[in-house]
Amino acid sequence: MAWAGVLVQKQGALGFIPASLVRAIRYDCVVTPYPGTELGMTLFAGRVIPVLNLGDGGRALIVCDLDGELVGVSGLEPLQSGLFDGDEKGALHDHVLVPMLDIQAQMEQWRAPRRTQEDPWLT
Numbered sequence: 018m019a020w021a022g023v024l025v026q027k028q029g030a031l032g033f034i035p036a037s038l039v040r041a042i043r044y045d046c047v048v049t050p051y052p053g054t055e056l057g058m059t060l061f062a063g064r065v066i067p068v069l070n071l072g073d074g075g076r077a078l079i080v081c082d083l084d085g086e087l088v089g090v091s092g093l094e095p096l097q098s099g100l101f102d103g104d105e106k107g108a109l110h111d112h113v114l115v116p117m118l119d120i121q122a123q124m125e126q127w128r129a130p131r132r133t134q135e136d137p138w139l140t
Contacts, residue, residue, distance in 0.1 A: 040081065069090050
């Protein structure tokens with residue numbers, strides 16, 4: 018099976034993001050903190066989008082489409098894009114299986130604690 022996508026690196030560890038999620042890789046976006054959260058935010062294509070910071074490395078912002086919601090991902094350094102052999106668990110790079118990064122799960126980890134908190138605006 019062949020996968021189209023982007024091979025990324027985070028502090029020496031490799032990961033793979035399928036092309037079906039990636040909308041853009043930008044080096045010119047300014048990410049600012051989103052008050053009261055661990056998220057950032059940036060302006061992309063005329064819209065403010067949330068930014069997940071997955072590490073300290075990398076200057077790139079990888080913009081992904083998660084079920085119709087644009088989300089930026091920072092902290093990863095894109096190394097290569099294209100077609101890779103592999104299976105449902107990942108892509109092969111230099112005969113090593115590189116795991117798929119579950120960006121959706123990363124976003125859900127951020128959202129989950131907030132769902133259990135009471136919204137102060139509703140009281």
